[in-house]
Amino acid sequence: MEWVGREIKGLRKAKSLSLQQMALRCGKSIGFLSQVERGMSTPSISDLHQIAEALGVQISWFFPQGASVEPSDGGVVVRKARRRRLAFASGISDFLLSPNLEGPLELLFSTMEPGSDSGPDTYEHVGHEAGVVLKGTLELWIGEQRFTLEEGDSFSFASTTPHRYRNPSDTQTELIWAVTPPSY
Secondary structure (H helix, E strand, O other): OHHHHHHHHHHHHHOOOOHHHHHHHHOOOHHHHHHHHOOOOOOOHHHHHHHHHHHOOOHHHHOOOOOOOOOOEOOOEOOHHHOEEEEOOOOEEEEEOOOOOOOOOEEEEEEEOOOOEOOOOOEOOOOEEEEEEEEOEEEEEEOOEEEEEEOOOEEEEEOOOOEEEEOOOOOOEEEEEEEEOOOO
């Protein structure tokens, strides 16, 4: 289960958490977490649940959705059936297209149910985002500007600018996001 440790480390770093902060969040020692991340210790199911909760994901995030043991092919390819999914109560689902969160880029396929949104308030973080609408409509607020994007339209902005988004239509919206550095 060495790859689980790599996934934990990648997600922890993407969330800009130190080992110390992570240890406080999940009630585990820094040493234990470091050993897990380096593949030197195997977490129990209980440990993995606590780690996942501290990182804000379901335990399934660390496991492939398909039949193989590795969540990606050699750390290079992600098969459609093995994409990891984060589902939000608002009706947005993000599927990780990147094999992991260790590199400088995160690639996501997102689906947005009619009326779903990122929340009523804008948010900001370090980095840059870009994307393309594959299907449906996306309403995107960047700072004081509001844009309505349709199928085939694309966007790019500094993530340090307050932003939010929603699907204003009565059909599902699908889009690809590229985020750097990874934020999951």
